[in-house]
Each structure stands twice: as C-alpha cells, then as structure tokens.
Amino acid sequence: MGESRFIHSNEAENFYLGTKGNVYLKSEKRYKPAIGVMPRKLWEEQRVNDITQAISRRMRSEGEIPIEWVEEYNELSEKRSRL
Numbered sequence: 119m120g121e122s123r124f125i126h127s128n129e130a131e132n133f134y135l136g137t138k139g140n141v142y143l144k145s146e147k148r149y150k151p152a153i154g155v156m157p158r159k160l161w162e163e164q165r166v167n168d169i170t171q172a173i174s175r176r177m178r179s180e181g182e183i184p185i186e187w188v189e190e191y192n193e194l195s196e197k198r199s200r201l
Contacts, residue, residue, distance in 0.1 A: 166194050 156164075169191045176183050 162194055162197070166191065166198070
C-alpha cells in the first residue's frame with residue numbers, strides 16, 4: 119500500500135479529491151482500477167438467461183440441444199430455488 123502522510127495547505131493545489139474519497143496528485147496520470155468480478159448471484163442469473171436463449175434458438179432452428187446445456191440449466195435453476 120501507499121505511504122500515508124499529511125498534506126500541508128501550501129501543497130493543496132497540487133492534489134485533488136477523487137469520487138471515493140481518495141486523494142490524487144494532479145500531475146499523476148489517473149488510471150481506472152480493474153473492475154473486478156461480477157457477483158456470483160448475478161453471474162448465475164445471467165448464465166440461466168444465456169442458456170435459456172441458446173436453447174430457444176436451437177429449438178427454433180430444429181437443432182439438437184446439447185445435454186450439457188439442459189444439465190447446467192437444471193443445476194442453476196435448482197440452486198436458485200433453494201435460496
């Protein structure tokens with residue numbers, strides 16, 4: 119982690135306060151932090167939607183639906199119903 123120190127009033131014009139309360143040196147180039155990972159619950163909901171849409175597309179094209187899709191859909195649906 120970075121070094122902590124107090125900013126004197128005569129130095130204040132060289133800094134700015136970020137939206138989350140972080141203090142940045144104005145001369146430093148600002149980079150956005152990595153976004154991170156989507157929460158599992160949201161990911162699972164999106165995954166169920168993706169599988170549902172994929173199955174629907176396959177059915178419309180009269181194609182065979184991979185058993186892995188059905189199994190994963192069932193696993194995720196069961197997990198959601200227990201919550």
